[in-house]
Amino acid sequence: MIGIWLAGLLRRRGGRLLGVAAGVAMAVALLAALGGFLAATRATMTEQSVRGVTVDWQVQTVSGADPRAVLATVRNTPGTRAALPVGYADTSGLTATAGGTSQATGPGVVLGLPAGYGSVFPGELRVLAGRGDGVLLAQQTAANLHAGPGDTVAIGRTGLIPVKVRVDGVVDLPHADSLFQKVGAPPQSQPSAPPDNVVLLPEARWHSVFGPQASNRPDLVHDQIHVRRSHALPHDPASAYVAATGSARNAEARLAGTAVVGDNLGAVLDAARSDALYAQMLFLFLGVPGAVLAGALTAAVAGAGAARRRREQSLLRARGAPAGRILGLAAVEAVVVAAVGGAAGLGVAALLDRVAFGTTGTFSAGWAVAALVVGAAVSGATVLVPARRDLKASTVVAGRTAVERRPVPRAAWWPLAAGLLLGSLAVFRITSRTNYALVLAPEGAPTLSVDYWAFAGPALLWTGGALLAWLVADLVLRRGRPVLARLLRPVAGPLSGTVAASLSRQRGAVLRGVVLLALATAFAASTAVFNSTYRQQAEVDAVLSNGADVTVTESPGTTSGPADAARVAALPGVRRVEPLQHRFAYVGPDLQDLYGVRPSTVVTAGRLQDAYFAGGTARQLMDHLASRPDGLLVSAETAKDFQLSPGDQVSLRLQDSRTHRLRSVVFHFAGVVKEFPTAPKDSFLVANASYVVRQTGDSAAGTLLVDTGGTGQQAVARRVRAALGPATHVADLPSARTVTGSSLTAVDLSGLTRVELGFALAIGAAAGGLVLALGLAERRRTLALASVLGARGRQLSGFVWSEAALVAVAGAAGGTVLGWALSEMLVKVLSGVFDPPPAALAVPWGYLGALAAAVAAALAVAAWTAVRHARRPPLTELREL
Helix, strand or coil, rough: HHHHHHHHHHCCHHHHHHHHHHHHHHHHHHHHHHHHHHHHHHHHHHHHHHHHCCCCCEEEEECCCCCHHHHHHHCCCCEEEEEEEEEEEEECCEEEEEEEEEEECCCCCEEEEEECCCCCCCCEEEEEEEEECCCCCCEHHHHHHCCCCCEEEEEEEEEEEEEEEEEEEEEEECHHHHHHHCCCCCCHHHHCCCCCCEEEEEEHHHHHHHHHHHHCCCCCCEEEEECCCCCCCCCHHHHHHHHHHHHHHHHHHHHHEEEEEHHHHHHHHHHHHHHHHHHHHHHHHHHHHHHHHHHHHHHHHHCHHHHHHHHHHHHHHEEEEECHHHHHHHHHHHHHHHHHHHHHHHHHHHHHHHHHCCCCCCHHHHHHHHHHHHHHHHHHHHHHHHHHHHHHHCHHHCCCCCCCCCCCCCCCHHHHHHHHHHHHHHHHHHHHHHHCCCCCCCCCCCCCCCHHHHHHHHHHHHHHHHHHHHHHHHHHHHHHHHHHHHHHHHHHHHHHHHHHHHHHHHHHHHHHHHHHHHHHHHHHHHHHHHHHHHHHHHHHHHHHHHCCCCECCCCCCCHHHHHHHHHHCCCCCCEEEEEEEEEEEEEEEEEEEEEEECHHHHHHHHHHHCHCCCCCCHHHHHHHHHHCEEEECCCHHHHHHHHCCCEEEEEEEEEECCCEEEEEEEEEEEEECCCCCCCCCCCCCEEEHHHHHHHCCCCEEEEEEEECCCCCHHHHHHHHHHHCCCCCCEEHHHHHHHHCCCCCCCCHHHHHHHHHHHHHHHHHHHHHHHHHHHHHHHHHHHHHHHCCCCHHHHHHHHHHHHHHHHHHHHHHHHHHHHHHHHHHHHHHHHHCCCCCCCCCCCHHHHHHHHHHHHHHHHHHHHHHHHHHCCCCCCHHHHHHH
């Protein structure tokens, strides 16, 4: 009997089974594809985190241990690719004489580097001037001493006479934070900043200079082993972290207390392990609603044939079929739907996974099994559970009823909908008032904090919005029949009252179509708006980090800023150049970055956003700065730390280029700047460039913001490097996008966006067209009887097009309102993703237009198909039914 039943289903109800299987396939494919997104994102996080580490381990020998024995042990540790000894010594100060003046600095650090260090650890040193070997000065040290290649610097030694060395080059230390860490010390005891004064000596020279100091003051001299490890690690950050930290602990066990391992590789993988929660959070926020909606669509497709299924079940019961046999037949149908839908879903997911996420984004067997389980659950819930419910709750006579009376919703459901929406608003207001950020990315070592209570707001809004849409549509169909008849008159003509009565009587299919279309529209709109806003802010973040299309940073102590600006402005592809002074100023004892700007042009050149400022727009505060030459904008942290109020006098200590000494310069507090191009995030100052030049006598720009019109940034960057030489640092916007794209707050959403928006488009079209088509198919008997009673083709078309118009208008209206609310809530709840936060939502009108067109086309096709059936000979139609 099972074979006969299954053959009959495939022959007579094949289209409906295919529709239910398609819904299951959509849910399975979406979940499995999102599993690919998680896998690809985690693998990318691991790869980019590991790639950013130059020195994997810094192994510091303890006092009294033999450095050579420690080096041998480290080199014999499995996974070690290279290990070089590095000496560290504290200096009491540095002095230099250049240009007829003498400069002196405070304490600093002198490193002893072995030959070939730069090639073994590429990226640890970046040559700015002179050679890359020999005696080298760090960039800030060269600026403090006004020294360069060929100058002589005296290195102070505690208790010993200074030693003079001749400078061979100036270098930048991009990884100075980790290079000068306190190995083995807890995070709270780490230095707040690397030393300002750093000299690098060849290994033999370092030993000859600081060998005597090691004997007299061993506390001021210590040895480290810098290690490069194998990066063959698992793709998942958590697994890679376990492997890396396990290797570090194994090395410490081998060293037996003679050294401490500073595990830089494990530290970045720890941050990446936390970042993986961010990808999981995006999956929950952006993926789960789509999977739930696909399940609801499947239930609607299956539910569209509920009346027919009940009649068939009643016929079987009337002919003596036991309840177990009937449930068995329903289970066969559920298994077939689950198998076909699951297989199709996994195939689609595998294709999407390769296209959207590349070869690394393959979902695991666990994700495939989980997606199949969800698909089986959807199939069982939409096919087997309703059959069991009807078997228990419905009689044979009730099941044979052709027209089912729609029950009126209980009065308690209105307060429930209001409670869900008010609860969503309450959660949203609480998180907004407390400045809660779901994503936490403090400066330094990034971490992530996910409070899953924040999911309550969007979840309650989804549920409450769906319930309210259903209640309102049901109320309009029941109570608003006269108004509905007048609205349908242009489509249904004289039969508008009859059409309204028919829709009210058999409103189940209409309600399903309206609610599902509203939810699909809201899902598509909110996802599209969030993704569009995310891309917009990622671009803003890249511009903020880089400063412009191309940013030129002058070498320390340069005085050729204006000349360099003119040379860069003359290069092909450059539209304009904005000089930006970069100085250092003391606010009390605190050393901060000072940026001298031209207020009249910096807003456009730096693409300054209003969100960067507090107390006014970017243009207003820059105009205020222009009207008062000694005006000063300070960061929010500085304004808070020093209790500043508008108009307060602020004395900064700046270096005078004429005397090479610090002098006090008076400014007046004019406002707060929260973000500024190329500036650090915490403490910095913005002032008039002309005023800074008059007070210090230094017209050097320091930084050049180059506008290329948004095209050819990398080509222009190459031309600038060729024109200004290797001592100048040149950064382009595409490279900045890559850097920010690998950070905690900028996981690449391009693949997820394509998958999400593609599914949203398909679900929207299916929610409109497929559900309407199935509902109209259930009314084929009604339309055939109306034709027998004398209804003409135009009048039958009025029935069909009226229902299509009602579903389209009501579903689109509800979806637009709910989508707008969800978009606002998603962007606000995920405010930590955006740095800086958006001033306004970015609405992708093109995609929303495509969504509207797809839904309208699906509704039109469904209605046109139903009209064709309605115009067939009624006896033929009734005979088939």
